Amino acid sequence: VAGGILPKDYSAVTGPAPSKIIFLLSNGTxxxxxxxxxxxxxxxxxxxxxxxxxxxKDLDNEPTQSNVEIDLKIGSLIVKTKKLxxxxxxxxxxxxxxxxxxxxxxxxxxxxGAGVQLDVSESTVAFTPPGGGQPMPVGQGNGLSVSKTGVxxxxxxxxxxxxxxxxxxxTASQVTxxxxxxxxxxxxx
Numbered sequence: 001v002a003g004g005i006l007p008k009d010y011s012a013v014t015g016p017a018p019s020k021i022i023f024l025l026s027n028g029t030x031x032x033x034x035x036x037x038x039x040x041x042x043x044x045x046x047x048x049x050x051x052x053x054x055x056x057k058d059l060d061n062e063p064t065q066s067n068v069e070i071d072l073k074i075g076s077l078i079v080k081t082k083k084l085x086x087x088x089x090x091x092x093x094x095x096x097x098x099x100x101x102x103x104x105x106x107x108x109x110x111x112x113g114a115g116v117q118l119d120v121s122e123s124t125v126a127f128t129p130p131g132g133g134q135p136m137p138v139g140q141g142n143g144l145s146v147s148k149t150g151v152x153x154x155x156x157x158x159x160x161x162x163x164x165x166x167x168x169x170x171t172a173s174q175v176t177x178x179x180x181x182x183x184x185x186x187x188x189x
Contacts, residue, residue: 005187011040014075022172026184027062028082029090030172034164037075042093044068051181057173062088063181069093076109080169096150100126100135107165116146119161127152 006012012021017035024030026046033039047064061083068090070077077092083103084090090101094110104123110116118127118138126135129150136152138144143161145153 013038024176027066028059030080032078032168034076038073040071042069051185054181056179057177072110078107078168080105096146097129115148118144119157121165
């Protein structure tokens, strides 16, 4: 539903290709769920802000501090964030670990029983294996394959994933560029 709101504790599910859903978070983050994906909003909190007559295309940084937690059950999320506040957090949980984001473009794909594929095209994502081990930074142009048992293997970015991230985020940016902060701040209420 165009303009619909996904509250905390609700899930979103996409069907077969070419199904997708583009989410615009009030902190300026774009999340595209590709085909055959299921995710749940675990937590979304943000300090209220004055929209100031701006649109999404006017933002370089998130307008105020936020805390976002997403459960990626299965499938693929392609994400583009604004630069996050130092006190903000954005985490995507999977069965084999947690991706911590600061301001970046990436794809995270989870396949229960097979693990996670993480591909980063801009900035850095910190991946923490289950049990709270040491976070592993995955920088621009790199990827990480995480086995179903949580063993991470660094690798170069998958060229197909890199292209998909670029095209998907460009489309999501164009679709949401003129959405006003009045609309997204109103959705917070």
